[in-house]
Amino acid sequence: MSDHHHKETFITKYIFSTDHKMIAKQFLITGMFMAIIGMLMSAIFRVQLANPGEYSILYELLPGGWLNEDGGLNPDKYLALVTMHGTILVFWVLTAGLSGTFANFLIPLQIGARDMASGFINMLSYWFFFIATVVLLSSLFVESGPASGGWTIYPPLSALPQAIPGSGTGMTLWLYSITLFVVGSLLGGLNYIVTILNLRTKGMSMQRLPLTVWALLITAILGVLSFPVLLSCGLLLLFDRSFGTSFYLSDIIINGEALHNVGGSPILFEHLFWFLGHPEVYIILLPALGIVSEVIAVNSRKPIFGYKAMVGALLLIAFLSFIVWGHHMFMTGMNPFLGSVFTFTTLLIAIPSAVKVFNYLATLWRANIRFTPAMLFAIGTVSAFITGGLTGLILGDSALDINVHDTYFVVGHFHIVMGLSAIYGMFAGVYHWFPKMYGKMMNKTLGYVHFWGTFICAYGVFFPMHFLGLAGLPRRYYTNSSFPMFDGLADINEIITFFALAGAIVQAIFIFNFFYSIFKGTKTTANPWKSNTLEWTTPIERIHGNWPGELPVVTRWAYDYSKPGMDEDFVMQNVPLKEGEKEH
Amino acid sequence: MTNLLIALVVILAIAALVQLVRVNELLSEITNEDTNSVTDDDNNKNGILFLLTIPLFLGFVVWQMVTWDHLLLPPASSVHGAEIDSLMKVSMTLILIVFFALTPMLFFFAYKYRGKKGNTAYFFSHNNKLEVVWTVVPTIILTALIIYGLRTWDRAMNPDLSQATVIEVYSKQFDWTARYAGEDNVLGQSSYLLVKGKNTLGVDMLDEPSSDDIVTREVHLPVNKPVLLKFRSRDVIHSAFLPHFRVQMNCVPGLSTQFGFTPTKTTEQMKLEEGEDFEYVLLCNKICGAAHFNMQMKFIVESEEDYNKWISSQQSLETTLTLK
Numbered sequence: 001m002s003d004h005h006h007k008e009t010f011i012t013k014y015i016f017s018t019d020h021k022m023i024a025k026q027f028l029i030t031g032m033f034m035a036i037i038g039m040l041m042s043a044i045f046r047v048q049l050a051n052p053g054e055y056s057i058l059y060e061l062l063p064g065g066w067l068n069e070d071g072g073l074n075p076d077k078y079l080a081l082v083t084m085h086g087t088i089l090v091f092w093v094l095t096a097g098l099s100g101t102f103a104n105f106l107i108p109l110q111i112g113a114r115d116m117a118s119g120f121i122n123m124l125s126y127w128f129f130f131i132a133t134v135v136l137l138s139s140l141f142v143e144s145g146p147a148s149g150g151w152t153i154y155p156p157l158s159a160l161p162q163a164i165p166g167s168g169t170g171m172t173l174w175l176y177s178i179t180l181f182v183v184g185s186l187l188g189g190l191n192y193i194v195t196i197l198n199l200r201t202k203g204m205s206m207q208r209l210p211l212t213v214w215a216l217l218i219t220a221i222l223g224v225l226s227f228p229v230l231l232s233c234g235l236l237l238l239f240d241r242s243f244g245t246s247f248y249l250s251d252i253i254i255n256g257e258a259l260h261n262v263g264g265s266p267i268l269f270e271h272l273f274w275f276l277g278h279p280e281v282y283i284i285l286l287p288a289l290g291i292v293s294e295v296i297a298v299n300s301r302k303p304i305f306g307y308k309a310m311v312g313a314l315l316l317i318a319f320l321s322f323i324v325w326g327h328h329m330f331m332t333g334m335n336p337f338l339g340s341v342f343t344f345t346t347l348l349i350a351i352p353s354a355v356k357v358f359n360y361l362a363t364l365w366r367a368n369i370r371f372t373p374a375m376l377f378a379i380g381t382v383s384a385f386i387t388g389g390l391t392g393l394i395l396g397d398s399a400l401d402i403n404v405h406d407t408y409f410v411v412g413h414f415h416i417v418m419g420l421s422a423i424y425g426m427f428a429g430v431y432h433w434f435p436k437m438y439g440k441m442m443n444k445t446l447g448y449v450h451f452w453g454t455f456i457c458a459y460g461v462f463f464p465m466h467f468l469g470l471a472g473l474p475r476r477y478y479t480n481s482s483f484p485m486f487d488g489l490a491d492i493n494e495i496i497t498f499f500a501l502a503g504a505i506v507q508a509i510f511i512f513n514f515f516y517s518i519f520k521g522t523k524t525t526a527n528p529w530k531s532n533t534l535e536w537t538t539p540i541e542r543i544h545g546n547w548p549g550e551l552p553v554v555t556r557w558a559y560d561y562s563k564p565g566m567d568e569d570f571v572m573q574n575v576p577l578k579e580g581e582k583e584h
Numbered sequence: 585m586t587n588l589l590i591a592l593v594v595i596l597a598i599a600a601l602v603q604l605v606r607v608n609e610l611l612s613e614i615t616n617e618d619t620n621s622v623t624d625d626d627n628n629k630n631g632i633l634f635l636l637t638i639p640l641f642l643g644f645v646v647w648q649m650v651t652w653d654h655l656l657l658p659p660a661s662s663v664h665g666a667e668i669d670s671l672m673k674v675s676m677t678l679i680l681i682v683f684f685a686l687t688p689m690l691f692f693f694a695y696k697y698r699g700k701k702g703n704t705a706y707f708f709s710h711n712n713k714l715e716v717v718w719t720v721v722p723t724i725i726l727t728a729l730i731i732y733g734l735r736t737w738d739r740a741m742n743p744d745l746s747q748a749t750v751i752e753v754y755s756k757q758f759d760w761t762a763r764y765a766g767e768d769n770v771l772g773q774s775s776y777l778l779v780k781g782k783n784t785l786g787v788d789m790l791d792e793p794s795s796d797d798i799v800t801r802e803v804h805l806p807v808n809k810p811v812l813l814k815f816r817s818r819d820v821i822h823s824a825f826l827p828h829f830r831v832q833m834n835c836v837p838g839l840s841t842q843f844g845f846t847p848t849k850t851t852e853q854m855k856l857e858e859g860e861d862f863e864y865v866l867l868c869n870k871i872c873g874a875a876h877f878n879m880q881m882k883f884i885v886e887s888e889e890d891y892n893k894w895i896s897s898q899q900s901l902e903t904t905l906t907l908k
Contacts, residue, residue: 060587075874150871156837157820157872163757164873250838251776253756254819258777266821266836300697301705309715331823332834333815333841336741340734347730354722355715357686362714364693366706370622371630371698379634379694386686390679393729399668399737400675403657403830406823406869441620443605448626452633459641467652472827474869477877484861488655512601522609522620562705569704584709 008544016127018119019544023126024105025437028430030133031097032511037137038088041081043504048073050497052479063141075478079148080166082476084140086151087174091181092136094284094422096129099185099223102287102429103192103216105437109535110210112201112552114545117194121187128184132177139173147174150476152273155248155266159240162254172241175234182231185223192220201534203554208573210533210558211297211304214311215290218318219283225322226279233272240264267332274325281418282321286314288425289356289385292378294558295428296360298531299375300367301569303559303584306359313352313359320349330398331405339398346396353389357382368562368569372529373447374432380455381424387459388417391466409469415462427451427510434514435528439540440521446513450506457503464492530570532558537574557584624700631698634691641691642684657827658858661849661885664740665830671736675729740830745844748810751803753866753881754785755835756818757873760866760881761785762803766796766900776818776837782905785816795902798895802882803866805847806891812844823870826883828854834870847885854885 017023040061047056055071066077073081104122108115116122139146148166149158153174161168196217200209209217239245240261248269249261297304304310326334326342360382369375391413394400404410427450434442473486480486480493527536534554538546552574560571565581577583612619660669697705750765763785765771772787772794779786787794805811815824817835824843825832833843854862868879886894 057590075877079871079874079876154821154870160820163820252819252837253776253779258779263838265838267839301699303707303709305708306710306715308710309719331832333836333839336737339741340737343733343737344730347726347733350726351719351722355719358718359715361686361689361693362708362711364690364697366708367693367697368699368703368705369627369631369694369697371627372622376630379690383687383690386690387683390683393679394672394675397671397675397729397733397737399733399740400672402668402740402832403672403827405832406825441618443608444620444622444626445608446601446605448630455637459644463645464648464652467648467655470656471652472657472825472867474825474867476871478874479877482878483865483867483880484863485865492652492655508597509601512598516602516605520605522618528621559709562707564707 016123018115018123019542020104020108020116020119020122021437021542021546023122024101026126027096027100027104027129028437030130031093031101032514034088034092034133035097036507036511038085038093039504039507041085041088043501044073045078045081045085046497046500048078049479050494052481065143066145073478076148076165077145078478079150079164079476080145080170083148083150083153083166084136084146087136087147087178089419090151090280090284091178092133094419094426095223095280096181096185098284098422098426098429099216099219099287100126100129100188101426102212102291102433103188103220105433106212106535107192107195107216108199109436109538109546110213110533110558111196111199111204112534112547112554113195113199114547114551116191117199118191121191125184125188125191128180128187132180132184135173135177135180139170139177142169142173144168144170146170152277153237154273155237155240155269156252156254159237159249160252160254162257172238175238175241178234179231182227182234185227189220189223189227192216193224196220201551201554204573208554208557211293211307211310211314212287212290215286215293215314218314219286219290222279222283222286222318222321226276226283229272230276233269233276236272237269267329267334270329270332271325274328275322277328278325279318279321281414282317284418284422286318288381288422288429289314291425291429291432292360292381294533295374295378295432296363296382297559297561298432298529299370299372299378300363301370301561302363302367303557303561303563304359305362305365306355307557307559309355310359313355316352317349320345320352324349324396327396327398327401330401336398343396343398347393349396350389350393353385357386357389370529372431373442373444373451374428376448376451376455377424377428377431380451381421381428384416384420384424384458387463388413388415388421392417403472404469406474407469408465408473408475411475412462412465412469415465416458420458420462424454427454430514432529433535434517435524436535436538438518438521439524439542440517441524441528442517442521443513446509450510450513453506453509454503457499457506460499461496461503464496468492527572530568532560532570532572534573537572560584622699627698627700631695635695637691638688642687645683658854660828660830661847661854661864662829662831663846663848664743665828665845666848667736667739668830671732674732678725678729743810743844743846745810745812748812748844749806750812750814752785752814752816753803753824753835754816754818755822755824755868755879757820758868758875758879760801760824760868760879762800762881763787763901764798764800764895764898765793766798768793768796771814772797772901774816779818787901789902789905795900797901798898799901799904800898802884804884804886804891804894806888807847807850807885809888810844810846812842815841815843820872821870822868822872822879825867825869826864827867828864832869850885850887852886 053072144165236247246261246264752763770793773791815835822835864883866881
């Protein structure tokens with residue numbers, strides 16, 4: 001740990017950097033790039049759903065061969081778009097883009113460490129992710145198209161190229177890509193855990209950790225425990241596809257040909273997949289909730305209410321997330337008794353979730369709220385968490401799930417509770433820590449326009465989906481015009497598409513603001529939000545090693561905002577306790 | 585040409601944004617204030633917007649509930665479905681109450697406690713009593729909801745099927761076929777290896793109960809009589825979804841699944857209630873390939889008399905397979 005100010009070349013500074021702050025930015029920019037692609041995909045299939053089979057100028061963005069001869073979108077490629085949209089948003093944006101960015105950026109800065117436990121492994125983690133990205137994107141350009149069996153890639157559909165063209169080369173690339181992705185996220189996750197447990201500065205006990213770090217720690221543990229299961233799950237699928245094994249295949253005739261596979265079960269795949277898949281939901285959500293806890297406390301100028309309960313709720317949610325995966329499988333033919341067990345465990349998650357919501361509300365109560373763009377998005381997260389979380393009580397109940405399973409009700413539910421909550425949390429994080437990342441401020445007014453535009457459009461897109469679902473409309477339908485019973489739903493689809501396109505345009509404001517501010521933004525001060533946590537004690541200029549001299553020593557928790565008897569409405573964590581002052 | 589125009593519009597939009605931001609920054613240089621620090625004015629504006637969000641957002645939700653109510657599925661046409669509907673009503677009421685309470689509270693707090701220079705927030709870090717209350721209350725409500733849910737699930741999954749008509753529903757890319765068990769009410773054995781020519785379901789004709797099985801392309805059901813649907817799939821996972829009956833079950837290759845229920849309303853009755861175009865329909869509800877969106881089969885519920893007439897007019901599998 002002697003010399004952290006070694007000379008940096010362009011390559012070691014910007015490309016193969018081992019500085020956690022630079023790696024965080026790499027994750028962020030890659031995540032944003034993928035988010036734009038994923039969002040454009042959704043814009044394209046929303047246009048198809050509003051005007052089935054018709055040509056649209058947006059289709060010019062697609063690779064050749066994705067359209068029918070009359071210019072409409074090809075149904076196979078519609079499914080490809082849906083699949084890739086899901087894959088990109090779930091894994092690339094909300095897992096790597098969110099955790100990768102903020103775990104890397106905040107963990108060392110907020111616990112008072114000079115860098116991650118292993119800078120080299122951290123660098124590897126990004127580069128595995130980068131190669132995974134390249135492989136995934138390359139699958140868009142293979143002749144048979146990318147994977148198109150849904151992001152959950154259930155076999156036999158994903159195993160048989162005869163069943164859907166996307167299950168050919170596209171699926172192989174998908175599996176390679178996800179393998180690299182898992183390796184990358186395991187390297188990252190192990191590093192985060194080790195860093196938090198071992199490299200906390202003097203005085204930074206677990207009880208004084210900011211909630212962001214708690215959330216990132218628990219997220220990393222979830223990832224390390226569940227991603228290997230996805231890896232083995234994908235590996236067995238690879239065997240079935242390439243080596244003729246029968247883990248997931250049995251009794252199949254495809255294109256008139258009876259396959260030799262006997263004795264496998266697709267249900268096994270579903271169990272393995274959702275053993276990752278459900279914790280994955282919380283891998284996405286928890287970092288956002290951690291960020292939101294911090295942003296709400298700072299901008300309410302109040303301590304987060306019920307710190308211990310917040311940590312307890314995070315731990316309980318994380319534990320429960322491992323024993324609820326079966327609620328994705330109520331309709332698979334799984335023994336109904338198992339359905340009962342999973343209903344029970346699933347609905348229990350509502351308890352710690354409710355505690356979190358009430359604690360956020362209590363934090364806002366009698367606050368002195370400063371509406372930075374980050375704070376607006378934090379409030380947006382809480383709103384989405386309430387709205388989307390509640391419909392979970394319907395879907396988690398096996399009896400009710402019979403009729404809403406795999407309908408648009410589910411699409412509305414998870415886009416609000418997981419998609420919106422997490423992406424709002426990510427926006428909150430970017431607006432809040434941008435000054436620390438780039439030494440500049442993002443434009444406030446554009447931030448306000450971005451929030452209100454996004455907030456309106458997002459509810460305009462996802463709220464009406466509940467009604468589509470309650471009308472019985474299944475998800476992943478190329479068009480709903482084949483069933484007279486859905487003819488009345490055309491208006492709803494048009495409204496959703498209108499808001500989806502408007503929402504996509506609003507994001508351009510954010511992207512502009514982000515890049516403009518990096519180069520032309522106004523200079524920041526050392527602690528622009530008057531925040532307590534340690535990252536704001538570092539110099540504005542980025543240095544490898546974070547603090548020029550000694551590491552700060554922590555003497556209090558992170559939430560001494562508006563504490564009576566103090567000179568200002570915030571007290572940084574490294575300010576010693578006054579004589580006779582109680583910790584909190 | 586259009587591409588060029590679009591590019592032009594994008595460039596102009598970016599230029600406009602840059603100018604907007606520049607003006608903003610220059611103004612603040614003149615007034616010597618940091619343009620990006622939040623002022624009381626910002627707090628007021630955003631606070632008021634949050635206040636306005638309450639009627640607008642909740643109004644939007646209520647508008648949807650009123651305007652689109654007629655599009656939602658009609659009340660269930662099956663015995664267990666009616667129980668599911670009751671559970672749905674209770675759960676929906678509960679979540680709507682919570683939604684209509686918490687959402688305004690959140691936005692009202694945002695408005696009410698919007699910041700003002702000179703104000704101080706109230707240092708309030710925890711309160712054990714309060715926290716116990718809002719842990720225990722949800723726990724009690726959820727316990728009730730879980731018990732109610734599990735009872736409904738249990739009854740839906742374990743109906744009395746001793747008298748049920750047995751029908752196999754066979755799925756493949758991208759259509760459905762039905763096989764009635766015939767007079768003996770026992771389905772003949774089948775295997776995917778026997779699929780050949782006209783024997784599209786791979787029924788083992790050497791198996792005694794096979795001979796009177798009846799293969800059809802639509803399903804007729806007698807009203808108020810239990811029916812047991814048994815599902816098979818030829819190629820990939822499909823999901824048999826009968827939304828009007830509140831029935832859904834995956835069809836998995838290599839695995840046999842089933843769902844038993846009792847229809848309570850004839851198609852005729854539904855036509856009277858829901859309009860002339862009404863039909864019961866079976867949809868595929870698990871992504872299965874290009875024509876997933878158009879994989880359907882008609883279900884017809886009729887009086888026992890009509891049903892008997894229809895079923896006796898159908899040819900048995902033995903006859904159809906031996907016909908040249």
